[in-house]
Amino acid sequence: MALAIFDLDNTLLNGDSDYLWGRYLAECGLVDSEHHARENERFYRDYQDGTLDIAAFMRFSLRPLRDHPRSLMERLREDFMRERIEPIMLPAARALIERHRAAGDTLLIITATNAFVTAPIAERFGIEHLIATLPAEHEGRFTGEHAGIPSFREGKVARLEHWLSEHEADLAGSAFYSDSHNDLPLLERVERAVAVDPDARLRAVAAERGWPIISLRA
Numbered sequence: 001m002a003l004a005i006f007d008l009d010n011t012l013l014n015g016d017s018d019y020l021w022g023r024y025l026a027e028c029g030l031v032d033s034e035h036h037a038r039e040n041e042r043f044y045r046d047y048q049d050g051t052l053d054i055a056a057f058m059r060f061s062l063r064p065l066r067d068h069p070r071s072l073m074e075r076l077r078e079d080f081m082r083e084r085i086e087p088i089m090l091p092a093a094r095a096l097i098e099r100h101r102a103a104g105d106t107l108l109i110i111t112a113t114n115a116f117v118t119a120p121i122a123e124r125f126g127i128e129h130l131i132a133t134l135p136a137e138h139e140g141r142f143t144g145e146h147a148g149i150p151s152f153r154e155g156k157v158a159r160l161e162h163w164l165s166e167h168e169a170d171l172a173g174s175a176f177y178s179d180s181h182n183d184l185p186l187l188e189r190v191e192r193a194v195a196v197d198p199d200a201r202l203r204a205v206a207a208e209r210g211w212p213i214i215s216l217r218a
Helices: 019-025 035-051 054-067 068-088 089-100 115-124 154-166 181-187 200-209
Strands: 003-008 106-114 131-140 143-147 174-180 192-196
Touching: 003 089, 003 154, 019 035, 019 068, 019 106, 019 115, 019 181, 035 054, 054 068, 054 106, 054 131, 054 143, 068 115, 089 106, 106 154, 115 131, 131 154, 154 181, 174 181, 181 200, 192 200
Parallel strands: 003 106, 003 174, 106 131, 174 192
Antiparallel strands: 131 143
């Protein structure tokens, strides 16, 4: 069975779930609105520029999980899914997923966004396999740090290789769909790299290498 791999933010979603989650927490009063919004914007610009310090960003984005009761965060996540995520789940993305499912491909989402935010999104798309950055836990509480390798840039390759080993799978016939130049390390590893509504840097690379360029927003 071939592996169909999907980036999540700005690929299957018409937006960035990590960024939107931060804004949602600020609107709910769980973080200092002005400071959090400023830092959220700064980290998002760094991501777009390819200069993101992933460890610093993870400490920033995971701190609210440490600072508030898990039950509260899980309840807010349900509202966040309904109000902010479901409206940006692209119909064309669903159709693409279903084409791969009908072909018998194994479906996998791989994202730098943490698993607390992304697990229910993968479930809504009907995708069983998810590689996401893992929030660290101790005695049932989030610590505010990440566990293991963040699934970002080269980290996506490392995490995927571990997943392949665990599942006795390989990249024969594999495809990876992404919008971001940050995913070039993984795009270069699969058999079929597909640029989805790509940023300018990825669009240029895709055009140079003859990779398909598609839109799921039409």
